[in-house]
Amino acid sequence: MATQQQRTPSGHRTPSGQPTPSGQRTPSGQPTPSGQRTSFPSPYEQPPPAGAEDWRSLYPYHVLFQPERRAVEETKFWFCDNQHWPTVLKPFETIGPELAAKCLGQFNTRYFLMPPANGMECRVHHGYVYLSPVAVDRDETVARVPEFLRRAGYYFEHWDTLLDNWKRKVLATIRELEALRFAELPDVQPYEEIERGVGLDATDALLGGYDQLLALCHRAWQYHFEFLNLGYAAYLDLFQACRQWFPAIPDQAVAAMVQGVDMELFRPDDELKRLAKLAVELGLEHLLTVPGPGQHTLDAVALAPRGRDWLDAWRTARDPWFNFTSGNGFYADDRYWRDHPALPLGYIRDYVLRLRRGENIDRRVSELVAERDRITGEYAALLDPAQRTDLEAKLRLARQVYPYVENHNFYIEHWSMGVFWRKTRQLSALLHRAGFWPGENDLVYLTRDEARGALFDFAAGWARGSPSIGPDHWPPEVERRRRIVHALASRRPEPALNRPPAAVTEPFSIMLWGITSERVRSWLAGHSTTGDLTGLTGLAASPGRADGPARIVHSPAELDLVQEGEILVAPVTAPSWAPVFSRIRATVTDIGGVMSHAAIVCREYSLPAVTGTGSASTRIRTGQRIRVDGTAGTVTLLD
Structure with a gap:
């Protein structure tokens, strides 16, 4: 994304807060006499909401706009990523944007050498996540092309084999996460360990388990990006070729060329529909359409004739497809279908009621495919034979890799992160019972480094046989942070920070986040x-x-x-x-x-x-x- 400094028609620079040619100061983000803003606020000039004055104390230093870096940070255009993090982050939850930015960057910059894009810089401002693309200069972009084609080309040529390997790696990571245990510490080590000469205590597994929890989360996020930007790159290649062949083609027409493909991300919803149809077939719909469904609904079905058949199908769907959150997996308090049966049962209830009304509840895949083929055929007919062959090759690749763009969500954001947050809650509850914080899940008000410090404090107190410091230190501090998070949530974030670039050109920002020059102007006009x-x-x-x-x-x-x-x-x-x-x-x-x-x-x-x-x-x-x-x-x- 270009971030060059803007110039007035007379050629004078007008950075945030500097004198205009008339000598009057124009603070960043203030409207012009016409009422139209030309810049978003600077993060250094925007006061926090009342009650959140000390908000910076909640987050790691490396995700904050630091005073000594103001001259650098204000030259960059930052957009709010409320597509992935729409609400205020608690301190522990910064693991999401931190790992996402790091792992996205490693595959663009160090692994595949993506020609037009490096990584994203990440900051937390007033509790919300802001990103700024790291530019690649023209010379480096050109120099990267041959190596990118070699590296990415290998993945494209062996896509199915490598993707099968990816799934095995991810499932192995999930099993390792599931195997982690954060148990109460014993009064004494078992005598059998004396006989075996173990020489380690229970805190060794506790502290090591926490480190392993973070390491496995990092591994999962690396897998998240292993294929993702290649999927976007293949689509971008198709998009840019279509724009070259058909300058007036709408973005939706290109998107339609890859629609109607089978995606595992839709499998949880498909399982709900299957269970709704089975309930009607087995004559159980009256039990599944009562208001306020929950565990009691499953208990009632178990007692009904043929209810066991439906529950068997429920359990088959639950593992793994109900490792699905009503959110996006990035927050510790996301509710997962497998843990809260009222969520999938509520959706099943809606589908059963629609079936009773005679409605079709299935996706219209055949219509999507027919529309896809019609649009593709009409545009292909406008090309000469060589161009048509090129279009067909680009389409085959885009359709092959396109499902991953969505499927990875289920395996990483939903399933992997669901297990991660479950284990985090187990650890939090352990220290809650030891008096470290007032609520079972209050570990999330600590940063990851602070959490390890608290865990060591707990382990050391147990080891020496005297009280830990945490129960005196953390409860009031957690309550203070809770109040600050609540205050931060009282204000919606600015869509962007600082002066926008003359033109938005970074392709992934445009395609994924929709950050275009037109959108930025409309945000300012808003x-x-x-x-x-x-x-x-x-x-x-x-x-x-x-x-x-x-x-x-x-x-x-x-x-x-x-x-x-x-x-x-x-x-x-x-x-x-x-x-x-x-x-x-x-x-x-x-x-x-x-x-x-x-x-x-x-x-x-x-x-x-x-x-x-x-x-x-x-x-x-x-x-x-x-x-x-x-x-x-x-x-x-x-x-």
Whole structure:
């Protein structure tokens, strides 16, 4: 992404807070006399919400905007990644963005030598995650091409074999995570260890287990990015070729060329539909449509004729497909289907009710494939034979690698991270019982380094037979941090920080996050005092048009509020929200590009969607009637 300094028509530089040609100061992010902002706030000039003045004490130094680096940090354009981290991070949860930024960078910069992109710098500001792409200069981009083609080419040529190996590696990592145990320390070591001369105590496994927990999480995140950007690169290659052959081709037409493929990410939702159909077949639908489903529902089914048959199917689906969170796997308090049966049972209930009404609950895959083939054929017919052969080759590769772009979510964000957070909660509960913090899950208010210090304090107190320091030190500190996190959550984040570049050119920022020059201008216009109050513009993410009342959803906990016929408006959606799509008419998000999870899932579910609006979730209110045009990329406020 270009980040060069802007110039006025007279050639004078106007960085944040510096004198303009008239000699008057223009603080970063302030509107011009016309009411239009030309810059987002500087992170160094934006005060925190009341009650969060000491927020910086919660996070590791390397994810903060440091005062001594102001001259450097203010030259960069940072965008808020509320596509992946839509709510305030607790200290321990920074493991997500830290490892994501590190591992994305290693594969772009050191492993495959991606020509147009290095990694992403990551900062936490007021509790939210901000990213800035690391530029690759033109000479280095050209120099990387031969080695990238050699390295990436090997992966593309052996994609299926390497992907099978990837799945074995990930499943082995999950098994290692599952095997970790954080047990109570014994009063004394067993005498049998004396006889064997073990020479180690129970804290050796406890401290080593914590280190292993972090190491396995790091390993999983490396696997996350092993194939991911290659999937985006293959699609980008197809996209750029189509733009060259057909300059006026819509982004949606290129996206349609790869739609309708089988994805494991949709398997959890498919299992819900299968269980709903089986319930109707077995005559159990009356037990699965009662309000407030939960464990008692499963108990009632177990007593019903043929109920055991349904429960056998339930257990088969649960392991592994219910290792799925209603969120995105990046937060410690995400609720997983396998741990909270009320979540999948609620979705099954909706599907059973739809089946009773005679509705089709399956994805319209055949229609998607027919549309894909029609669009591809029409454009291919415009090419000469050599170009058509080139298009077919690029399409084969894009369709082969495209499923990974979504499938990795299930194995890493949902399954691997679900086990990681479960083990973290076990460790947190162990120290809670020892008096280290007031709540069972309060370990998340410590950084990872602080957590290891607290764990050693606990181990040392046990070893010497005297009280640990933690029960005196941590409870008030945890409560202080809890208050700060609550205060930070009272304010929505700025979509970006600092002066935007003259042009956004970094391809992955455009494709995944939807950070285009037009989007940045619309974000700035969204804060204009004279802007258009009748609608918003975004990216045309999934075709179609729908009218209806809006339902604002800021977190997965609010999904139960979504009613039939509403339009879902959120900072971002998660792939696991797919079962809710049976209730809604369209989707609108604040952030996301044509290859974002929200865009891909909506296209596969034939749901109109506009992404990357910047401020829809704050400008629209629940109940307000809106019109979503997913073909044009517009949202009209009808009330």
